[in-house]
Amino acid sequence: MKPIHPHPRRSEEPIWWSLFGAGGSWFAMITPITVLLVGVLVPLRLLSPEYLAFERVYGFATGWIGALFILGSIILPLWHAMHRLHHGTHDLRLNLGVMGKVLCYGFAALVSLLAVILVLGL
Structure with a gap:
């Protein structure tokens, strides 16, 4: 059995997983209501x-709650x-490494930035 490393390397995965979880939750709970309405x-x-x-x-859309709603609907x-x-x-064994992550x-960061610029420019 391998000993536990006393100084493990830090990972950025919790950031990506939190955005993944938030986006999945938004898409599962908020998007169906929006589509229904x-x-x-x-x-x-x-x-x-x-009403519309x-x-x-x-x-x-120009209020801060509406802007946050629109941004959440796009970005998350x-x-x-x-x-x-x-x-x-990874599942398809296309080992893209860091290039795949980038x-x-x-792409998600670029579109998120464009969404913020466009929504705040309303």
Whole structure:
């Protein structure tokens, strides 16, 4: 049996796993409600279309709660998907090493930054 190393190397994996978990939770709990409201109830006229009038939606989107909601809806599922894609390449035995990590997480970081810039620019 190997002895436990007294000074283990630190890993950045907890950061990626926390973003993965947050994105998965958001996608599982918040996205279905959003799709139900916007994609089902309003088109079927079970919810008044006035709730999604431009002025109301724009007012929500330009407030800090709306901006956080929009950013959460874009950024968290994106990080979840990129983490899943990164680990999926391992399952497929596509040993991309650090390049795979840089591609997946770099793409997620770039799109997250663009989302923040665009949403805060509303």
